[in-house]
Amino acid sequence: MTAQAIDFTSGLTAMGFLTSALFFLRFWTRARDGLFLAFAAAFALLALEQGVGTWFNAIREEQGWVYLLRLAAFLVIIVSVIRKNREAPR
Template identity: 35%
Template structure:
């Protein structure tokens, strides 16, 4: 038996996740502004991109299906965080 999914619940959850991601981005913006640490800037970019892509998915005709452009944009945001982590760790040595 497969669970019954309602588009209204899907849209609500995507919107909620998008809003929470943008709020997390605001927190990292606050931390970055006070410290100027590039790692906080990378997390800011990550959460803003995640929130914007979740909001953009809401406008798609079939939001539950994969979209290559959304995947690539999200992958790039993860790579930004990974690059910032590597940069911070390599700078210590």
């Protein structure tokens, strides 16, 4: 693939992640459930990771610091699901 095609695909992926973040943020405003807010934050981090990776051309393995954003997004999801499962039923 050419560099323009990779940038275009990364932009589409980032847009999809941001759309998902807004989708979960809308659910959070209605339900006030922290799990929805965590998913919104995680998808925003994934969008940021796509944008930063494209901006700095971090496709090579030696520039793996960008993937720490992806790790943070998954940790947010894992922690929020564990916290949600530990809550007392209402």
